[in-house]
Amino acid sequence: MTRLMLGRTLERICKGVLLLCVLHFLIMMILYFDVYSQRFDLFSRFNNGRNGSRSNLSGAAAGGHHYYYYNLSRPNATLASLLATGRQLVPSTEPDNTQAPSPKPLPPCPENPPGLVGRLLIEFSSQMTMEQVQKENPNVTEGGRYTPPDCRPRWKVAIIIPFRHRENHLKYWLHYLHPILRRQKMDYGIYIINQLGEETFNRAKLLNVGYAEALKDGEYDCFIFSDVDLIPMDDRNLYHCYDQPRHFAIAMDKFGFRLPYAGYFGGVSGLSKKQFLKINGFPNEYWGWGGEDDDIYNRITLNGMKVSRPDNHIGRYRMIKHTRDKHNEPNPQRFHKIRNTKNTMKTDGINSLTYRLVQVKKYPLFTNISVEIGKPPPRPIKG
Incomplete structure (x- = not known):
C-alpha cells in the first residue's frame, strides 16, 4: 500500500515537472519570437537608413540634407524612445505652411465685361461737386x-x-x-x-x-x-x-x-x-x-x-x-x-x-x- 501511494506521488511529481517544462518551453518560444521580430524591425530600419544615406550621400552634400545613425546599444533604450528620437532628428519632408503662398496670376479681362449696363440716362441738370x-x-x-x-x-x-x-x-x-x-x-x-x-x-x-x-x-x-x-x-x-x-x-x-x-x-x-x-x-x-x-x-x-x-x-x-x-x-x-x-x-x-x-x-x-x-x-x- 505504501509503495502504491509512493508510485502515485512520483507520477504526479513527474507530470508536474513535465508540465512545467512544457510551459517554460512555450514561454521561451513566445519571448524568442517577440524579441526576434523587434530586432528584425530595428535592423531593417537601421539597414534602410544606412543604405539610404549611402545612396543619397551626393544628394545630401548638394542639397544640405543630413542623415543620422542611431546607437541601438544605449542603456535603457526602447523601441518607442528610439523611434521618437528618430522623428525628432530626421528633417521633415512636409511642406512649410508658414510661408505665404505666391499669388495666382490674374486671368485676362473678358472682351465683353459682364457688369455693363448698356444704354445710359445722361443729364446735366443736377448740381455736381x-x-x-x-x-x-x-x-x-x-x-x-x-x-x-x-x-x-x-x-x-x-x-x-x-x-x-x-x-x-x-x-x-x-x-x-x-x-x-x-x-x-x-x-x-x-x-x-x-x-x-x-x-x-x-x-x-x-x-x-x-x-x-x-x-x-x-x-x-x-x-x-x-x-x-x-x-x-x-x-x-x-x-x-x-x-x-x-x-x-x-x-x-x-x-x-x-x-x-x-x-x-x-x-x-x-x-x-x-x-x-x-x-x-x-x-x-x-x-x-x-x-x-x-x-x-x-x-x-x-x-x-x-x-x-x-x-x-x-x-x-x-x-x-x-x-x-x-x-x-x-x-x-x-x-x-x-x-x-x-x-x-x-x-x-x-x-x-x-x-x-x-x-x-x-x-x-x-x-x-x-x-x-x-x-x-x-x-x-x-x-
Missing part, C-alpha cells in the same frame, strides 16, 4: 488711376483731355466716366492738359503734350483723346484701342445722332502708341477752332490705315451745351492746312513738339498738367 464725385469713386487712386483687381486688361489706357476754363464740365465728365471705365474693366489714368494763359487755344497740340506727359507717368500703350463736354450714352462703347485707329463719338446729339460726314474724326478718338507714332502724332499748327480732326483723319489714311467705329446705337454721345470759348475762334487757315497734310505731317507733329511744363498736380480723380504752348505765328498780311 468734386467732393461728391470723389465719394462716388473710392476705388480710384491718386491722379485718377484705376486697375481692375480681378483680371488683367489687354491695354493700359491714358485718357487725355485738352482743357481751359471748363471746371463745371469736368465735374460731369468725371461723374459719368469713372464708373463707366471701371465697369469696362479698364486699366487707366485721367490726364487734364490745361493750357495756361489767354492765347489762342490749340487742341491738337495739347493732345500731343498729353501723350508725352502721360508716358512719363506710366507705361501706356493706348491713348484716348476726349473733349471734356462729351459723355457716352452707352457703356458698351469700350474705351480701349483696336487694330485700327478708333473713332468713338460717331453719333452726337449735336448732329442728330448721325455722322456729319465720312471723314469726321472729332470729339473722342483713340490710337495705340504704335498707330500714334506712325502718323507722327497730331499737328501742332492748328490754332483756334476746327481743322485738326480732318488733318488727323488724313494722316491715318495716308499711312495706309482705316478708321474703325462702333455701331451707331452704341457710339452715341451727349454734349454739354455751352457757348464758344473766348480765344477759340474758327481758324481761317484750316482748309488750306487740311489740303497740305501730306506735305506737313512728317515735320509737324510729335517730333516737332515744344512746350513749357509749368506744373503737374495729382488730384484724387485726375492728374492736372498745366503747360504753356506759345502762341500762333503772325498771319500773313493780305494784299
